[in-house]
Amino acid sequence: MLLIACPHCGNRPETEFRCGGQAHIVRPVDPAALDDQSWSEHLFVRSNPRGVHAERWCHSHGCGRWFNALRDTVSDRFLETYPAGAQPTRSSEITSPEVPATVTQSTVTQARA
Amino acid sequence: MLEVRYRTARTLPLGRPVAPALPRGGILIQPAEAEARFSLRLRGPLSPGGFPLDRPINTVTGDDRRWVARLGPDEWLIGMPEGEADLLAEAAAADLRGRAHSLVDISHRNVGIDVTGALAADVLNAGCPLDLGDAAFPPGSATRTLLGKAEIVLIRHAGAVPSYRVECWRSFATYVHGFLQEAAIAAQPVERVPAR
Numbered sequence: 493m494l495l496i497a498c499p500h501c502g503n504r505p506e507t508e509f510r511c512g513g514q515a516h517i518v519r520p521v522d523p524a525a526l527d528d529q530s531w532s533e534h535l536f537v538r539s540n541p542r543g544v545h546a547e548r549w550c551h552s553h554g555c556g557r558w559f560n561a562l563r564d565t566v567s568d569r570f571l572e573t574y575p576a577g578a579q580p581t582r583s584s585e586i587t588s589p590e591v592p593a594t595v596t597q598s599t600v601t602q603a604r605a
Numbered sequence: 606m607l608e609v610r611y612r613t614a615r616t617l618p619l620g621r622p623v624a625p626a627l628p629r630g631g632i633l634i635q636p637a638e639a640e641a642r643f644s645l646r647l648r649g650p651l652s653p654g655g656f657p658l659d660r661p662i663n664t665v666t667g668d669d670r671r672w673v674a675r676l677g678p679d680e681w682l683i684g685m686p687e688g689e690a691d692l693l694a695e696a697a698a699a700d701l702r703g704r705a706h707s708l709v710d711i712s713h714r715n716v717g718i719d720v721t722g723a724l725a726a727d728v729l730n731a732g733c734p735l736d737l738g739d740a741a742f743p744p745g746s747a748t749r750t751l752l753g754k755a756e757i758v759l760i761r762h763a764g765a766v767p768s769y770r771v772e773c774w775r776s777f778a779t780y781v782h783g784f785l786q787e788a789a790i791a792a793q794p795v796e797r798v799p800a801r
């Protein structure tokens with residue numbers, strides 16, 4: 493069985509976890525100011541890289557905490573897990589850093605998402 | 606009438622009388638008596654106070670009657686005899702006065718099943734993917750995990766004989782108990798039938 497390293501609990505079986513999709517998506521500061529195109533892209537459009545992907549995971553049948561992980565979508569290997577709010581040490585390996593050019597501003601809370 | 610049903614539900618953890626557990630070789634699976642359980646959620650600095658809250662995540666403190674298991678950074682599961690439930694609520698109110706916290710009585714939700722014996726880890730591993738070896742899950746460990754299709758809290762108490770407590774939700778108790786009993790049959794050493 494695939495083991496995933498929860499930042500709180502260490503290596504645990506994958507069936508205890510739930511994936512929450514792409515990580516580090518910054519919510520626009522002022523959604524009302526966006527046009528429909530930008531808003532729908534924020535809501536629905538996610539990267540689907542062949543390679544390293546930053547994802548949110550929840551140790552739902554364990555400590556219940558959310559955290560982030562870098563996973564290689566080709567090998568299904570977890571390269572790194574790190575707490576929510578932190579940045580990965582090997583961020584340069586991410587295939588497509590998904591930072592929309594139009595919405596780079598964010599509050600402190602949003603940036604830590 | 607309601608009170609009668611209330612008491613019945615609390616004293617018969619599996620909703621029906623369970624046949625006396627026959628100790629099979631190396632394994633005993635026994636539904637626990639009705640006990641009081643509390644779920645405590647608390648953030649911020651952990652004052653020791655009357656509660657051992659500042660222990661590492663996924664450990665349990667106390668004995669097999671009164672215990673506090675830390676399940677996550679801000680979550681504890683507390684178990685004790687039923688008669689002491691009111692005392693705990695008072696003690697917690699005094700200890701955590703002025704702190705934002707949540708202390709919920711979940712005695713009705715939880716059912717305990719004790720799994721004891723040399724084969725206990727084998728039986729649990731029939732449905733639990735955790736490494737239950739002494740290095741990875743020594744006595745004093747406690748964690749939420751899975752058993753088959755049910756979510757459980759698994760606690761390992763100290764003792765010469767491997768002794769585990771499986772805590773599950775009441776509606777899962779029949780499934781979990783049946784799962785463990787079947788696993789206990791499968792964990793028995795195969796009896797060789799002499800060739801004729």
Ligand SMILES: [Zn+2]
Nearest residue numbers: 498501551555
């Ligand atoms: Zn965890």
